[in-house]
Amino acid sequence: MTRRFADLAFTPNVCAQQVRHGSRTQYARMQATGGEPDRLGPEETEFLEDADSFYLATVSETGWPYVQHRGGPKGFLTVLSPQRIAFAxxxxxxxxxxxxxxxxxxxxxxxxxDYVHRSRLKLLGHLHFEDVNEADAELVRKVSPSGYSAKVERIAIIDVAAFDWNCPQHITQRYSRQQVEVMIDSLRAQIASLEQKLEEARRQGSAAS
Ligand SMILES: Cc1cc2nc3c(=O)[nH]c(=O)nc-3n(C[C@H](O)[C@H](O)[C@H](O)COP(=O)(O)O)c2cc1C
Incomplete structure (x- = not known):
């Protein structure tokens, strides 16, 4: 956990829970008030740009949190700089x-x-949307996945405030259909070759009898 993430996530009520459960002393060391927003490094950049989906939470005027899914082809999440990400x-x-x-x-x-590697990245940031017709054309080109049929309405831009990696605990390993297809390709080839050998053996058997 970065010090910045702890600073943003550890509100007074959260700290009170940590005190109650005996983890406050340990976590207080991680917290640093103020300071610069976190910067995404090569590991975070590679991870984000490999994603084909994520969950996005926003906050309404009534205070309710709202979580929605966003998805697209791998690479639909673009790291524009160490402190800015965007997606169509x-x-x-x-x-x-x-x-x-x-x-x-x-x-x-x-x-x-990332269910395959059982890893996850949490990120806090400041989000704004730009209408696709008003956004910078170069930005639109950069974040719009080519060959994907969905209609891009706006560009979401997130200025990163902080991030945190989580441990793999309780993440069930899952593979997408595409990943499974690649994995079973060699098995399919093996089955086809065995079926061919079996057919040849059958033919030789019936010719001999
Ligand atoms: C025709 C159509 C119907 C959809 N219906 C739903 C729905 O009932 N519930 C849902 O969560 N998403 C639905 N989606 C996907 C959402 O529209 C999409 O995730 C969108 O980005 C949601 O944005 P918002 O929740 O921020 O408004 C639908 C998409 C399309 C194209």
Missing amino acids: DYRGNLQYVSAGNAVGNDRAALIVM
Whole structure:
């Protein structure tokens, strides 16, 4: 956990819980008030740019948190700089809950999962959306996945405040269909070759009888 993440996540109520459960002394050492936002390093950049989905939480004017899924082809999440990430936001159910929430409160949280390697990255940041027709054309080009049919409506830009890696505990290993297809390709080839050998043996057997 970065000191910045602890600073943002460890509110007075959170600290009170840590005191109650005996972990405050340990966690207080991690906390540093103020200071610069975290910067994404090569490990975070590679992880984020390899993702094909993540969960995005925003905060409404009524104080309710709102979590929504965002997905796309691998690479749809772009790291623009060590402190800025972006993605193309597609036309959906026309509810615009995340977009509306970000107008009133730009605080957002992301959780990005890699089920294959059982790792996850949590990220806090400031989110704003830019209409695709008003955004910088170079930015739109950079964040819009090529060959993906969804209609890009706006660009989501997140200025990173802090991030934290989590341990793999309780993450069930899962593979996407595409990953499974690659894994079973060699098995398919093996089955085809065995079937061919079996067929040849059958033919030789019936010719001999
Ligand atoms: C036709 C259509 C219907 C959808 N219906 C739902 C739905 O009922 N619930 C849902 O969570 N997402 C639904 N989605 C996906 C959301 O529209 C999409 O995740 C969008 O980004 C949600 O943004 P928001 O929750 O920030 O408003 C639908 C998408 C399309 C294209």
